[in-house]
Amino acid sequence: MVDKNGLRAAFTARLHEALDDAGVRIRGRGVDIHKHLVKVGAEKSTQAISKWLNGESIPEADSMVVLCSWLKVRREWLEYGVLPKEQTGDSNVRQFGAAGDSNVREVTRRFGKVPLISWVQAGAWCESNFEQHDGESWLSCPVPISESGYALKVLGDSMTNPGPGRSYPTGCIIFVDPEAESKTGDRVIARVPRTNEATFKILVADAGRQFLRPINPQYPIIDITEETHICGKVVGSFIPE
Structure with missing residues (x-):
């Protein structure tokens, strides 16, 4: 079975690292995250955000995407620790087939x-x-x-x-x-x-x-x-x- 507690703890450590890099204050981080989520229309409860910061849960996909965009890190890194850390452009729609293939x-x-x-x-x-x-x-x-x-x-x-x-x-x-x-x-x-x-x-x-x-x-x-x-x-x- 997947060690979910370990995954949550590792995610929280990376989240704090990304917040540090982005210059987000240590005291009141939950408030700052909540304000940003509200700003982009992805509001979550303060209780949910507190759990992200304390290693009790990992954000759902919509919140994860918002956090990565805000903190300028790749989702692969923030959620799973897969390097590189910085964002790269990646399209959600890909084409398959040989060039010129109808x-x-x-x-x-x-x-x-x-x-x-x-x-x-x-x-x-x-x-x-x-x-x-x-x-x-x-x-x-x-x-x-x-x-x-x-x-x-x-x-x-x-x-x-x-x-x-x-x-x-x-x-x-x-x-x-x-x-x-x-x-x-x-x-x-x-x-x-x-x-x-x-x-x-x-x-x-x-x-x-x-x-x-x-x-x-x-x-x-x-x-x-x-x-x-x-x-x-x-x-x-x-x-x-």
Whole structure:
């Protein structure tokens, strides 16, 4: 299970850091936050704001976006501690398809909560357009994601990097977007033949064939066949503190 108390405490520490950087006074911070939220039409109760400042809760998506805009920090950093800290421009609407392709489509992405589901559920989600969002809990996604997105908790060490480089150890939370186009080199969730569960691997290609490759070299590469289903692209991750 996700350590929610740890997440809340870590968020509060980053919130105070961002407030310090923005020059917001220490005494009366709750009042200053409340005034800004009212100013932009996103008013929350003073009790709710007090809980943000004391590590008792994390703001909902609308308040989180307002805080990040005001304090000029990235939502990925403020909510989950994912660097870099400073804001970068990022559109909530992305295009998919090759340049000049008449079939290029737009998929609307938004910041919001997605269900944390099991790996068996992820396989069903992929296979039968599973739409029952009955995850054990809901997590705020730190990046724009489609409405069909979901989160998974990494199990095992096949995607743990024994050396330098990006790693996804056991317990890491990954966010999956089934609407995002997957290409060679992407981290993907796939449903392989003869199993009801999904697997997390890197999509690779060689000599005209595609494979699913683990980061940990101790695990085998998986051939992609006609029965293999790519369930979605991993668009974000964080390691709970």
